[in-house]
Amino acid sequence: MEILENNDDTRDTIVAIATPPGVGAIGIVRASGPHSWRILEDCVRKSIEAERRVVYGNFYDSDGNIVDEVLFVGFKGPRSYTGEDMVEVFCHGGILVTQKILEEFIKRGARLAKNGEFTRRAFLNGKIDLIKAEAILQIIEAKSEESLKLAVENLKGKLSGEVSAIRKMLIDALSKIEVTIDYGDDIEIPREEIAQDVENIVKFLSEKLAHADKGIHVSTGVTLAIVGKPNVGKSTLLNRLLVEDRAIVTDIPGTTRDVIRGEIKIRGIHFVISDTAGIRETNDVVEKIGIDRAIREASQSDVVLFVLDATTGFTKDDEYIMNIIQDSNFIAVWNKTDIGNKISKVSKDGDDIYISASTGEGLRALEDKIVERVKPLVEDGHLSHVTTKRQLEHLKIVQQHLKKALEAIKSGYPVDIVSIDIRNALSELDRLLGTNFTDDLLDNIFANFCVGK
Structure with missing residues (x-):
């Protein structure tokens, strides 16, 4: 594994509360690192005689007072989640008791873990690659059965295996080129054979990328933006769809000045829905900022709900909005x-939808139309195990390098020139898997993890 940058603090013993804050039946505190076993033994006043065996005992603070009755278990590296010595303490759920256990670990030499640091150590210790690390986060954040299924399959190595298969094919093709370069007088692999190998790889990769966008939509959700002129009922529609009062609803035009987001599931499809500021021509500086954000949100969304007012008809402001969104996948919604x-x-398509956001009338028809519009975006998403934009971008770059290599072979360039593009493709696959990485890349990936994972 080539580490391009790495500020090594992996020799520290880290600790974190692994359960959500609040009152619950059970709280879990986990620690990982060279001193994790020693600290736990100090706190429970008994030795951990065997790994992976749950033990009952009292947990003591530094003054000798019992904090709680607990169960605890130890794991020895490399047979642990992080690949290093690790312990977990199961106590009664509650804010104070878990916090006191955490503090006792810190008093005895551990430090508070950073976001995703346990999983980061699992990666650094070779327990998982970056694709599997992303799958762990997606399992935690899954909002639909389909997204959970894709994440679990990637944790089991589905996409990693496909990437490794591409990598092996590239190495085989590169080996033939190296033979031709080093032993050209005695052994020469026909250019047609090398070209066919690269073409097969490009075809294999193209098949994997064919449904990649759909896989990402399944995993992250379809984006849905509500736009319209001021006071047409966009916020009321948002609240109706979310079945909660997320947006402020008044009769005053321009109440919404920023983008308000929520998440919903319609017919099993996960949506990230946003309510935007009313769009109209204005000289108000603050309102204009909100309108600019609304326009940007509409341009980046998969589907746009263009809300119109049935009490005013199609107005000049509506025409202004129509000119902005006419190339987007929009649904005209008369409120x-x-x-x-x-x-x-x-x-x-002349198939406008007619609703009353205040009474809920027509909402079912609107949901049906939304699902109809997004089906092409998510159908066959299960065929792709590309579930993040990072994965997609790396694979697209690999594809570009291979197409350049194929073009160079067919154009009669020397095979050593062709090998440069193939090596570049290999390097990009290594970045995808995490065989080489930078701290910035890891920071970006693990920043979205919770502290205890």
């Missing part, structure tokens, strides 16, 4: 149909 009927056809 306030319970009190107005000034409607016209706006959607490209």
Whole structure:
């Protein structure tokens, strides 16, 4: 493993509370590092005689007072989650008791773990690659059965195995080139054979990338933006879809000045939905910032709900918005149909939706239309195990290098020139797996983990 940068603090013993804050039946405190066993033995006043065996005892503070009755277990490296000596303490759930156990570990020489540091150590100690590390986070954050299934399969090594298969094919192709370079007078591999090898790899990779965007949508959710002029009922619609009051609803135009987000599941599909500021031409500096954010949100979303007011009809402000979103995947949603009927056809397919966000009328039809629009985005998502944009970008770069190599072979360039692109493709696969990495890359990946994972 080539480490490009690494500020090594892995010799420290780290500790963290591994359960969510608050009152619960059980709290878990875990520690990892060279002194984890010694600290726990000091606190429970008995030795851990065997690893992976749960033991009952009292947990004492530094003054000799009993903090709690606990169960504890020790794991010896490398047969642990982190690959190093590790312990876990199971106590009664509660804010104070878990905090006191945590403090006792710190008093005896451990330090508080950083976000994702346990999983980071698992990676650094060769227990998992970066793809599996991302899968762990996705299992924790899974919002749908399909996203959970993809994450579990990647934790078991599905995508890692496919990437390793591509890597092996590249090494085989590169070996043939090296033979031709080193022993060209005696052994010469036909260029057509090398070209066919690279072409097979490109085809294999293209098949894996064919459904990659859909796999990402399944894992992270389909983005859905609500846009419209001020006071058309966007926030009321958001609250209706979320079945909760997330957005402030008033009769005053321009109440929403920033993007408000929520997450919902419709017919089993996970959505990240956003309510945006009312869009109109204005000279108000603060309002204009909100409008700019709304336009940016619409441009980056998979589906746009273009909300119109049935009491006013299609206005100049609506035309202004229409010019902005006309190339997006938008659904025209006529709101306030319970009190107005000034409607016209706006959607490209002429299939506008008519609702009353305040009463809930027409909401089922809107959900059906949303699902109809996003099905092409998520169907066959299970065929791809590319679940993050990082993975997708690395694989696209690999594909670019291989296409350049294939073009060079067919154009008659010397094979040593071809080998440069193949080596670049190999290097990119190593970055994907984490065979070489920078601290910045690891910081970016593990920053989203909770402290105890």
